[in-house]
Amino acid sequence: MKHPLSLNLNGDMAENLVEARTSLLTFIRESAGLTGTKRGCEEGECGGCAVLLDGRLVDSCLILALEAQGKTVTTVEGLGDPHHLSPVQSAFAESGASQCGFCIPGMLLATTALLDREPDPDEASIREAISGNLCRCTGYTRIVKAIQLAAKLKHDGQN
Amino acid sequence: MAAHTYNQVGKPIPRIDNASKLAGQAIFAEDLQPAGKMLHGLVLRSPHPHARIRSIDTARAEALPGVRAIVTAQDLPDRLVGRYLADERALATDTVRFVGDRVAAVAADTREVAQEALGLIDVDYEQLPAVMDAFDALEDIAPLLHPRMAEYEVVAMAAPAGGNICSLNELSRGDPEKAFAQADRVFEEVYTTGMVHQAYLEPHACLGIHNPDGSFTVHSSTQAPFQLRGMIADALAVSHNRVRLVPTEIGGGFGGKISMQDEVAALALARKSGYPVRIVMTRREDFLCGTPRAGFHIAIKTGVSNDAKLIARTLDILLDGGAYAHGGVLVSWALPNFAEGPYNIPHLRITARCVYTNKPPSSAFRAPGGPQVNFAIESEMERIAAEMGWDAVDFRRNNLMPDGHVSTSGATMDCVMAPETLDAALALSGYKTDQTRPAPNRGRGLAVGNWNVGGMASAAVVKLNDDGSATLLTGVVDLTGVHTALAQIVAEVLDLAMDQVTVKTLDTESAPHATIAAGSQVLKSMGDAALRATEHVREQLFALAVEPLDAPPSRMELHQGDVRVKGAPGRSVPVTNLLGRAMATSGPVVGQGATGNYKRMPSFGTHVADVEVDPDTGQVQLTGYWASQDVGIAVNPVAVEGQIHGAIVQGIGMTLSEEMIFHDDRLANANFLDYKIPSVLDVPPIETVLVEQPAVDGPFGAKGIGEPPIVPVPAAIANAIFHAVGVRVTSLPITPEKLRKAIRAKA
Numbered sequence: 001m002k003h004p005l006s007l008n009l010n011g012d013m014a015e016n017l018v019e020a021r022t023s024l025l026t027f028i029r030e031s032a033g034l035t036g037t038k039r040g041c042e043e044g045e046c047g048g049c050a051v052l053l054d055g056r057l058v059d060s061c062l063i064l065a066l067e068a069q070g071k072t073v074t075t076v077e078g079l080g081d082p083h084h085l086s087p088v089q090s091a092f093a094e095s096g097a098s099q100c101g102f103c104i105p106g107m108l109l110a111t112t113a114l115l116d117r118e119p120d121p122d123e124a125s126i127r128e129a130i131s132g133n134l135c136r137c138t139g140y141t142r143i144v145k146a147i148q149l150a151a152k153l154k155h156d157g158q159n
Numbered sequence: 160m161a162a163h164t165y166n167q168v169g170k171p172i173p174r175i176d177n178a179s180k181l182a183g184q185a186i187f188a189e190d191l192q193p194a195g196k197m198l199h200g201l202v203l204r205s206p207h208p209h210a211r212i213r214s215i216d217t218a219r220a221e222a223l224p225g226v227r228a229i230v231t232a233q234d235l236p237d238r239l240v241g242r243y244l245a246d247e248r249a250l251a252t253d254t255v256r257f258v259g260d261r262v263a264a265v266a267a268d269t270r271e272v273a274q275e276a277l278g279l280i281d282v283d284y285e286q287l288p289a290v291m292d293a294f295d296a297l298e299d300i301a302p303l304l305h306p307r308m309a310e311y312e313v314v315a316m317a318a319p320a321g322g323n324i325c326s327l328n329e330l331s332r333g334d335p336e337k338a339f340a341q342a343d344r345v346f347e348e349v350y351t352t353g354m355v356h357q358a359y360l361e362p363h364a365c366l367g368i369h370n371p372d373g374s375f376t377v378h379s380s381t382q383a384p385f386q387l388r389g390m391i392a393d394a395l396a397v398s399h400n401r402v403r404l405v406p407t408e409i410g411g412g413f414g415g416k417i418s419m420q421d422e423v424a425a426l427a428l429a430r431k432s433g434y435p436v437r438i439v440m441t442r443r444e445d446f447l448c449g450t451p452r453a454g455f456h457i458a459i460k461t462g463v464s465n466d467a468k469l470i471a472r473t474l475d476i477l478l479d480g481g482a483y484a485h486g487g488v489l490v491s492w493a494l495p496n497f498a499e500g501p502y503n504i505p506h507l508r509i510t511a512r513c514v515y516t517n518k519p520p521s522s523a524f525r526a527p528g529g530p531q532v533n534f535a536i537e538s539e540m541e542r543i544a545a546e547m548g549w550d551a552v553d554f555r556r557n558n559l560m561p562d563g564h565v566s567t568s569g570a571t572m573d574c575v576m577a578p579e580t581l582d583a584a585l586a587l588s589g590y591k592t593d594q595t596r597p598a599p600n601r602g603r604g605l606a607v608g609n610w611n612v613g614g615m616a617s618a619a620v621v622k623l624n625d626d627g628s629a630t631l632l633t634g635v636v637d638l639t640g641v642h643t644a645l646a647q648i649v650a651e652v653l654d655l656a657m658d659q660v661t662v663k664t665l666d667t668e669s670a671p672h673a674t675i676a677a678g679s680q681v682l683k684s685m686g687d688a689a690l691r692a693t694e695h696v697r698e699q700l701f702a703l704a705v706e707p708l709d710a711p712p713s714r715m716e717l718h719q720g721d722v723r724v725k726g727a728p729g730r731s732v733p734v735t736n737l738l739g740r741a742m743a744t745s746g747p748v749v750g751q752g753a754t755g756n757y758k759r760m761p762s763f764g765t766h767v768a769d770v771e772v773d774p775d776t777g778q779v780q781l782t783g784y785w786a787s788q789d790v791g792i793a794v795n796p797v798a799v800e801g802q803i804h805g806a807i808v809q810g811i812g813m814t815l816s817e818e819m820i821f822h823d824d825r826l827a828n829a830n831f832l833d834y835k836i837p838s839v840l841d842v843p844p845i846e847t848v849l850v851e852q853p854a855v856d857g858p859f860g861a862k863g864i865g866e867p868p869i870v871p872v873p874a875a876i877a878n879a880i881f882h883a884v885g886v887r888v889t890s891l892p893i894t895p896e897k898l899r900k901a902i903r904a905k906a
């Protein structure tokens with residue numbers, strides 16, 4: 001049986017009928033057609049599918065779509081488009097933090113969640129914040145640098 | 160450091176694909192959504208490591224509403240295919256040889272229906288005894304995985320040697336036995352390494368389409384569009400132009416996306432159902448069916464003289480090739496060429512045997528064979544120095560191969576940078592041989608690595624647009640940021656800005672032949688092709704400028720959109736003018752360039768690792784890491800450094816935690832919870848230094864860089880552990896359990 005679902009997806013209302021067992025990841029990718037959120041494992045182990053649910057970082061593969069009923073979901077597409085990258089995205093670009101790019105949407109959302117709650121994180125907090133996001137390409141070194149730069153860019157942008 | 164005088168080459172230019180990837184708009188294979196109806200495909204895979212298929216009954220599955228097509232081997236021509244040895248089928252006929260071997264495939268309206276249909280296919284298996292260990296495979300009584308091996312076509316490199324040995328390769332020089340007899344000391348040891356998965360974040364995915372004209376289109380997340388196209392066409396028994404392979408963005412490959420996976424199944428389903436069919440592997444399937452790094456068993460014997468010279472060595476290497484001859488054969492073939500290590504050893508014999516087992520077919524993974532062999536070589540160097548009372552750095556220095564060294568295979572090695580990278584890493588880390596144990600349970604280790612990078616053929620086309628901007632057309636995919644480097648090369652030659660150059664990856668029907676994106680070869684192979692194509696463009700522009708400038712081409716140069724006479728800035732003509740002239744006379748300016756297979760280039764790097772060991776738990780914490788790498792010239796230093804970081808962290812994984820574990824003949828850790836790749840918390844601060852000395856024949860002096868920096872990692876860490884706690888674990892990964900046991904045994 002399908003159930004009506006409506007939620008705020010990157011500022012727009014997204015509505016559709018979904019099966020009770022449909023994951024939020026599948027809803028975002030297949031029903032809403034936003035493929036920036038990545039399916040790396042569907043077991044909550046890689047962080048590729050990370051999104052913000054009411055501002056909180058979650059693995060969308062572990063959440064049922066219906067659990068997001070009436071809530072606000074932010075995906076990578078909600079951060080900034082290719083022509084207007086957000087400070088976090090720009091910091092990743094400038095730092096050479098993206099290689100294959102598959103883990104990057106999740107990394108960007110983990111970073112966004114971190115900087116929203118802790119604008120000036122030290123390196124330990126940064127590492128902690130992305131410890132649930134696997135990256136097989138970069139060795140994380142430049143991602144950590146990018147997050148430090150993102151904090152600075154966001155900070156500068158506000159002054 | 161060499162001084163660059165270039166505008167683009169050598170600059171830390173951001174990747175040209177940043178905007179699309181950072182905005183989540185890059186289209187990976189699973190993101191493809193063809194217009195109109197698309198079906199979801201799933202593959203039925205063998206649950207047994209070795210079995211005969213007595214019968215397959217698909218009737219119940221076909222009756223399920225929403226199922227559009229089911230295919231088995233009956234839907235395909237009777238063809239054996241392979242990259243090295245034609246030993247496998249796109250779908251099994253009568254035998255399955257590993258858990259995950261493809262048996263049948265289903266296409267349905269939804270993934271859920273396809274999943275349900277898989278459960279309704281009845282396969283009657285007769286289980287056969289499985290061979291799960293490379294040594295068991297060598298036994299006379301071992302079941303033969305491929306009893307008809309002698310009849311298989313050798314496609315390339317394979318040297319089948321009977322029994323379960325799908326390749327036997329050996330090279331030698333001098334007389335090692337005699338030299339051992341004369342040596343002052345002889346050391347023997349055995350090192351083993353686990354089977355490890357590339358664990359790219361994007362699982363394999365493809366989309367198959369049967370075109371109205373009967374030809375096929377397949378989109379795939381592959382490193383090897385042209386090779387894969389050939390295998391798919393062969394499996395379908397059609398000519399190669401009838402399969403158009405469209406490479407997608409690729410979410411990491413590291414050698415694991417070269418082999419054929421489910422592409423033929425998707426195309427057969429598309430043909431039978433009349434709809435495009437997409438097959439996306441789950442993470443579990445990818446662990447079961449990927450093509451991991453082979454586990455090695457390495458018996459190493461070394462003879463030294465009292466003046467700290469290596470005089471003789473034998474290496475007897477057994478590789479677990481898995482069920483089919485994938486890259487394991489390539490590794491076996493290549494081993495005798497690089498397993499001499501960075502050293503000059505007068506008496507040497509290297510024997511490699513790749514054997515079939517009932518495990519996933521092993522293949523290439525970043526410097527295939529490199530870190531395994533280096534683990535043995537560099538562990539031995541440290542051990543021998545310790546036992547002989549020698550300074551381990553001096554011992555290495557004493558034996559490093561000189562420039563112009565002639566390798567076991569008879570090739571002359573140019574640009575040997577072994578001593579330079581050793582010195583650079585010592586300086587960067589402040590390494591002192593008498594300070595390798597700064598405190599109890601803390602240790603510092605070093606390893607020198609060597610690798611031979613790349614060489615296969617490529618062609619490229621550069622077209623000049625009517626405003627003088629340029630487009631590079633290539634059939635190679637971008638794994639490492641190499642497209643940015645290619646753009647830099649084109650921009651450099653034509654003196655263009657980066658945004659005046661586009662790099663376009665085309666499908667196999669549109670692009671000229673391209674090498675595979677593997678073997679650290681794209682920058683050299685496609686880089687050379689692109690360089691020549693761009694020079695061809697420049698040549699045409701200069702020819703067009705002879706008349707207006709009244710000067711010979713040899714005196715011309717390109718400068719920001721003009722061709723001008725060198726040393727006479729006033730005498731110039733805009734490229735756009737020349738293009739106008741071209742249109743009226745010779746036609747549009749299009750350059751082409753190509754490079755053939757080329758001699759592999761040696762590459763060196765030295766790594767230093769700091770560890771702290773908890774002797775009670777055996778837990779190893781990396782506290783610092785330093786790496787030098789010989790790069791020729793870094794066309795893009797940020798990209799190069801990124802490759803080094805990534806390689807080191809993959810090396811850390813295979814050294815300390817990663818291993819595919821088989822229990823009861825089945826893979827027991829087919830997920831990221833049980834197969835632990837490093838997270839950010841496992842990564843120490845890493846410092847790198849690039850050793851630049853232009854390579855004789857790389858484009859702008861560049862050498863390939865993707866693979867070499869993984870080579871010294873296991874040995875550097877193992878040596879650090881040895882200095883920290885005085886024990887040596889000779890099998891990778893060095894898990895806390897193994898290390899704890901070794902520490903207890905010593906106490």
Ligand code: FES
Nearest residue numbers: 040042044047061
């Ligand atoms: S796909 Fe959700 S954590 Fe991996």
Ligand code: FES
Nearest residue numbers: 100103135136137
């Ligand atoms: S950039 Fe490839 S997985 Fe992170």
